[in-house]
Amino acid sequence: MKRALITGISGQDGAWLALHLLRHGYEVHGSFRRGAERTFSRLHRLGIADDIQYVLLELCEATNLVRAVDRTAPDEVYHLAAQSFVGDSFEQPAYTLDVNATGTARLLDAVRTVRPDARWYQASTSEMFGAAGAGDTLLDEHAPMVPRSPYAIAKLAAHHMVGLHREAYGTFAARGILFNHESALRGPEFVTRKVTRAVAAIALGHQQVLTLGNLEARRDWGHAPEYVDAMHRMLQAERGDDFVVATGRAESVRTFVELAFAAIDVSLAWRGTGSDTVGVEVGTDTVRVRIDPSLYRPAEVGWLRGDASKAARLLGWRPQVGLEELVHRMVRADLDELAGDLGR
Ligand code: NAP
Ligand code: F7E
Numbered sequence: 445m446k447r448a449l450i451t452g453i454s455g456q457d458g459a460w461l462a463l464h465l466l467r468h469g470y471e472v473h474g475s476f477r478r479g480a481e482r483t484f485s486r487l488h489r490l491g492i493a494d495d496i497q498y499v500l501l502e503l504c505e506a507t508n509l510v511r512a513v514d515r516t517a518p519d520e521v522y523h524l525a526a527q528s529f530v531g532d533s534f535e536q537p538a539y540t541l542d543v544n545a546t547g548t549a550r551l552l553d554a555v556r557t558v559r560p561d562a563r564w565y566q567a568s569t570s571e572m573f574g575a576a577g578a579g580d581t582l583l584d585e586h587a588p589m590v591p592r593s594p595y596a597i598a599k600l601a602a603h604h605m606v607g608l609h610r611e612a613y614g615t616f617a618a619r620g621i622l623f624n625h626e627s628a629l630r631g632p633e634f635v636t637r638k639v640t641r642a643v644a645a646i647a648l649g650h651q652q653v654l655t656l657g658n659l660e661a662r663r664d665w666g667h668a669p670e671y672v673d674a675m676h677r678m679l680q681a682e683r684g685d686d687f688v689v690a691t692g693r694a695e696s697v698r699t700f701v702e703l704a705f706a707a708i709d710v711s712l713a714w715r716g717t718g719s720d721t722v723g724v725e726v727g728t729d730t731v732r733v734r735i736d737p738s739l740y741r742p743a744e745v746g747w748l749r750g751d752a753s754k755a756a757r758l759l760g761w762r763p764q765v766g767l768e769e770l771v772h773r774m775v776r777a778d779l780d781e782l783a784g785d786l787g788r
Contacts, residue, residue, distance in 0.1 A: 452525030475501035503547025628777035657739030690750025
């Protein structure tokens, strides 16, 4: 039986990956940190909270990392833990660097010291491409990296540090450059879940309007459970390598919003421009979407679209669930969750 250590088990990907590895017969150890989300609601929702062995792990502290790796003795380390919200990284740049970049360096060193043969998965990100995505450039593993946020800069530093361990110490290290992936377990601060929750609340009459930032940003949104499968495949390959994981289709936040409202049979008509834009429910005069410029980012990544043909060729990985289906599932799940909460 293989043993996996997943850092960040309480997050969206941690939960989906734990489910995937349990189904593949793994002994799964999941890290959590003191004082954070202790109920593991996502793991409970997937019905696997009692199947995980938990280990305390804080990336900002070095010695506890050595103990965590020693106690869990993993064959595979999936390093997912991070300050993952780009917006907050502008408010907390040094903290984000500490957790995402220095924290990764600390954990790499702990693994090299205690468990040098363990395989490493690095949660790298399309945000590292940043400005290079402009003009609908199709981004693959060789595209330039021009980060535009403290989050992306920290992740790029970690990406390089993992590459260095591969080269300098012969570590089996895979770097997954994952584009945005979403699900009903997505954190509510990210735009997709913010939209689908609000749309569900509007459908149930508990919210009137959804307030957003930049509607024009385009993202390549995929289905999270498929993306954790790609992570696993990367660590079963013959050697550690880099892979873009994406759908190849980018749509705007505006389009995502339209699809979400369509899932509750509401059509939107857009009026105004820039921060004066409003989305009005067709057939009524009710404003359903408005803009709050305070939600604009100090520097924005306008366009990200990925080319996952290497993952298809070498890992046999291909995206399955399309955007319309993804949005529909997320709205449906939020309707169920909200209706359940109201029933309690
Ligand atoms: P998430 O839901 O925000 O989960 C992040 C996890 O990291 C949580 O378990 C969190 O614990 C933990 N964590 C945060 N700070 C920590 C610290 N100082 N020490 C230890 N643990 C800490 O993120 P996700 O969407 O699952 O993403 C997983 C990883 O993939 C992240 O590294 C993210 O940057 C990267 N990524 C995500 C996407 C995407 O579209 N989802 C795309 C590319 C890359 P708490 O519950 O205690 O906060
Ligand atoms: O923003 C725009 C916002 O916060 C997407 C993380 O998982 O994926 C994620 O990062 C876009 C941006 O995700 C709102 O300006 C408009 O252009 O959902 P997001 P993200 O920044 O793309 C990457 C791949 C990661 O690696 C990250 O860890 O939507 N946007 N209005 C908004 N975004 C938010 N959050 N809230 C709004 O109201």
